[in-house]
Amino acid sequence: MSKVYVLGGAQTDFERNWTKEGKGMIAVLKEAVEDGLEGAGLTFDDVKELNKDNRVACFVGNFIAEKYVDQGHLGAFLTEVNPVFYGVPSARYEAACASSSVAIDAAATKIRADEYDVAIVVGWELMKTVESRVGGDYLGRAAYYEKEGKGIDLPFPKLFGKLADETLKKYPELDEKRFMDALAKISVINYSNAKRNPLAQTRKWFMSYDQASTRNTETNPLVGGRLGVSDCSQVTDGAAVVVLCSEKYIEERKIEEKPIIKGYGHRTAPMLFEKKMADNAESEYILPWTRQACLDAYKRAGLTVDDIDVFETHDCFTSSEYAAISAFGLTEPGKEYEAVENGMIAFDGSKPINPSGGLIGCGHPVGASGARMLLDLYKQVTGAAGEYQVKNARNGMMLNIGGSATTNYVFIVGKE
Amino acid sequence: MMNINIVTVIGATGTMGANISGIFASFGDAKVYCVGRDIEKVKKTIPRIVKSVKADAITKNLIPADFSMLEECVSQSDLIFESSKEDITIKTELACRVGKAMKPTAISGTGSSGLSITTIAECYPEELRSRFFGIHMFNPPYTLQLCEMTPTKYSDTELKVELENYLRDVLHRTVVEVKDSPAFLGNRIGFQFINEALQYAEKYRDNGGIDYIDALLGSFTGRTMAPLVTADFVGLDVHKAIVDNIYENTDDYAHDTFVMPSFATNLVEEGKLGRKSGVGLYQRIKYENGLSRQTVYDINTGLYRDVIPYVFPFADKMKRRIAEGDYIKAFERLVNNQSQEAQICLSFLLKYIVYSLFATEEVGYDITAADDVMATGFNWCPPLAMYQALSTVADIRELIKTRLPEICQKVDVDRLLVDVKPSKYDYRIYFKSGRKIG
Numbered sequence: 001m002s003k004v005y006v007l008g009g010a011q012t013d014f015e016r017n018w019t020k021e022g023k024g025m026i027a028v029l030k031e032a033v034e035d036g037l038e039g040a041g042l043t044f045d046d047v048k049e050l051n052k053d054n055r056v057a058c059f060v061g062n063f064i065a066e067k068y069v070d071q072g073h074l075g076a077f078l079t080e081v082n083p084v085f086y087g088v089p090s091a092r093y094e095a096a097c098a099s100s101s102v103a104i105d106a107a108a109t110k111i112r113a114d115e116y117d118v119a120i121v122v123g124w125e126l127m128k129t130v131e132s133r134v135g136g137d138y139l140g141r142a143a144y145y146e147k148e149g150k151g152i153d154l155p156f157p158k159l160f161g162k163l164a165d166e167t168l169k170k171y172p173e174l175d176e177k178r179f180m181d182a183l184a185k186i187s188v189i190n191y192s193n194a195k196r197n198p199l200a201q202t203r204k205w206f207m208s209y210d211q212a213s214t215r216n217t218e219t220n221p222l223v224g225g226r227l228g229v230s231d232c233s234q235v236t237d238g239a240a241v242v243v244l245c246s247e248k249y250i251e252e253r254k255i256e257e258k259p260i261i262k263g264y265g266h267r268t269a270p271m272l273f274e275k276k277m278a279d280n281a282e283s284e285y286i287l288p289w290t291r292q293a294c295l296d297a298y299k300r301a302g303l304t305v306d307d308i309d310v311f312e313t314h315d316c317f318t319s320s321e322y323a324a325i326s327a328f329g330l331t332e333p334g335k336e337y338e339a340v341e342n343g344m345i346a347f348d349g350s351k352p353i354n355p356s357g358g359l360i361g362c363g364h365p366v367g368a369s370g371a372r373m374l375l376d377l378y379k380q381v382t383g384a385a386g387e388y389q390v391k392n393a394r395n396g397m398m399l400n401i402g403g404s405a406t407t408n409y410v411f412i413v414g415k416e
Numbered sequence: 417m418m419n420i421n422i423v424t425v426i427g428a429t430g431t432m433g434a435n436i437s438g439i440f441a442s443f444g445d446a447k448v449y450c451v452g453r454d455i456e457k458v459k460k461t462i463p464r465i466v467k468s469v470k471a472d473a474i475t476k477n478l479i480p481a482d483f484s485m486l487e488e489c490v491s492q493s494d495l496i497f498e499s500s501k502e503d504i505t506i507k508t509e510l511a512c513r514v515g516k517a518m519k520p521t522a523i524s525g526t527g528s529s530g531l532s533i534t535t536i537a538e539c540y541p542e543e544l545r546s547r548f549f550g551i552h553m554f555n556p557p558y559t560l561q562l563c564e565m566t567p568t569k570y571s572d573t574e575l576k577v578e579l580e581n582y583l584r585d586v587l588h589r590t591v592v593e594v595k596d597s598p599a600f601l602g603n604r605i606g607f608q609f610i611n612e613a614l615q616y617a618e619k620y621r622d623n624g625g626i627d628y629i630d631a632l633l634g635s636f637t638g639r640t641m642a643p644l645v646t647a648d649f650v651g652l653d654v655h656k657a658i659v660d661n662i663y664e665n666t667d668d669y670a671h672d673t674f675v676m677p678s679f680a681t682n683l684v685e686e687g688k689l690g691r692k693s694g695v696g697l698y699q700r701i702k703y704e705n706g707l708s709r710q711t712v713y714d715i716n717t718g719l720y721r722d723v724i725p726y727v728f729p730f731a732d733k734m735k736r737r738i739a740e741g742d743y744i745k746a747f748e749r750l751v752n753n754q755s756q757e758a759q760i761c762l763s764f765l766l767k768y769i770v771y772s773l774f775a776t777e778e779v780g781y782d783i784t785a786a787d788d789v790m791a792t793g794f795n796w797c798p799p800l801a802m803y804q805a806l807s808t809v810a811d812i813r814e815l816i817k818t819r820l821p822e823i824c825q826k827v828d829v830d831r832l833l834v835d836v837k838p839s840k841y842d843y844r845i846y847f848k849s850g851r852k853i854g
Contacts, residue, residue: 013845022635022849027741031844195588204561204588206442210473217472 002246004108004261006378006413009242010035014201014363017128018237025069025126028239029081033122036241048084050118057116058090059107061100061123062367067138068129096142096402097316099123101370101409107244108261117249123371124239135235142403144271154223157232159273159404160317161225166277167319170286171334182337183318184213187230187360190315193347194357196388201236201363231318233359240372259381263301265293265410273404284333290401291327293408301412305329309393310380311351312373314401315358324399355388370400370409377413418582424449424493426500426510429461432527433499435557438468441477443587448478449489455482469558487517497551499527502657507531511539518544523579525551530599530661537568545570549579552600554793562793563589564600590792592785598665601779602789603658605772608673611659613643618677621715624724626697631726632761635848636735638797648690648697656684669826670771679715730758739849747809765802766816770823772799773832783835797846800839
């Protein structure tokens, strides 16, 4: 079994609206793959050479291009990006917003099994091709569409609004104001972190605690139960590429200082939100399978929460980041607000979450988010995160979820 | 970090004054006295300010005031930002009033887009002149982050650094220090390009004129809006004020390109100022059933006619390539096509690079200044990024020598190109296909 190294990669600028630029998926893939290979120290010629001996493969993560850009068979589509991909094994992986994490998992598995030496993971989504309500309906297919999505205006904000309601129900001692303030602060942390990230969607946007904690106004309307726009990540266009490789490749090329994937967790919770909530009755955790995925990753890595210096989580809504805090083990379940109030998860805190800005700040092109998180962990543990670098980050952990925390993916990346 | 808790914005009902009040009240979290001539009008402006930064939370920071309250507001303020009409008499009078009322520890600035900052500074009492700066932002400041900062010979150096830090770190501006030179840097470069495009519209009026030139310099050449659409958007009167100011007060190799062509001056005299007056270089005709038609001023006939959907083979191919992310192939088309249209287009892009480098030497302090101003003030592919883009297919030095021989006689292009370095901006973002995808 080989260790799985992360060679690096690149993400596109998540502020960009490719439809407005008059560019389609070929353009976004060309730019992302070109930059991604460069970021990983590879050339197109390297790919061609490696492919002669069947040593390289591509793993494409995308949720629902069939709707947004009328295109399927996305693994094969890389051949349109560059002829060096002719003959390179490539397929598309899908698990809603965790699509590129499945792609990473498949890629890592092939490396671990010594089947390929280089695995190129490409996560992408173009979402600005349609107006937001149409896009919201498309995204409803990440839930049980027939029962939770069809005919419902913006189904996902409603599901995560319900998660907020359920959190209050599950922890009756949790003060509602305290909880809602914690959610507002989570939003503010993500927006303010995004200001340091030159590729974040919201880097020029304004957000303050007053704005985030005052919901149901013209500029912060309620979009899902008690959640306001400030509690939501925004859809955007984007791609992230990350390249994994084997120990053999590292030795062959005399590459130094690259981190490895130390552990992963992958758990699937009941599809329907209601069943998910019924399923947590026996657990202290609101999302027990999310918690379990974290535990699995810790176990596989032989690490504990004490060893993790930086987190990237799936804050599609503030309520999902809230639940992630205890799932990571940063607080007891039900006491997540503590980590918000005492500054633990702030950029300069002891356990920063989302220095990149996360989905709320950096943006959420759904099929790209998992790969973007892994890339951010790579940047953090190699000291390449620029202005949003967390000091002395040795190990980083990410949580990428699909649907209403249905697919749960966790990876730990760190120096050997 | 400098503590700016109370700000007075003078002229808060104007577009810039209102939008900048929003920036101070949001990112700056300052209490802002919004001073206008008519307090009722100021009150009506507040919701617009709130909308400009999409945050109801700043409402409590916005305090309406009128000129009778000016001294009272100024005396409480840590920073005074004057955003009145672009008129030196008005601005100097206001400077005198502010100078008499401001705290000795306060900072004062003007948003003037091109008047002499030194002249305004001299209206302040001697002991306060060191605390006065030009602070020129672009519209809308929420999306265009450029802030051209102009200290004068009187300005306090330490204070300058503190103010720069505040503008950059608190207000999230891209701060570029420029000299007290007419129109500063961004408008000098941008309006050189736009006005020369206007001159070319006149020169090529038999080819169609305005829409012909815009079709050659559209979004596929590294900008969001074609240059003459931009002129209409800015307002031809504002355009005229800027180029006249530069023409009268500077004298460089491109001096003649700042002369506004007579057809455009006539439009200004007729009150056809562009989008704000409903008619200018273009006119959108709206019908009662909701349909509309875009027409353009025909320089030959003096009448508005339908915009011609020009198809130039070189431009069409460039757009197709850009749509697929093949930038290099797009630039190859541009450089290798010998049609009149491709030659005009390329010459404009090359002139833009040369003039940017030249103007930066005159008005700025660093070669990257031109990049910052054009990217964050105009949203155009900035000159160093343009250089990089075209370098993928040609030797720019040679290209300039063969395509711009007249300019090469007037300026030492070799010397200007010595300091060219890679841009921090990604040129790919600025070249748009203008095509509908899917």
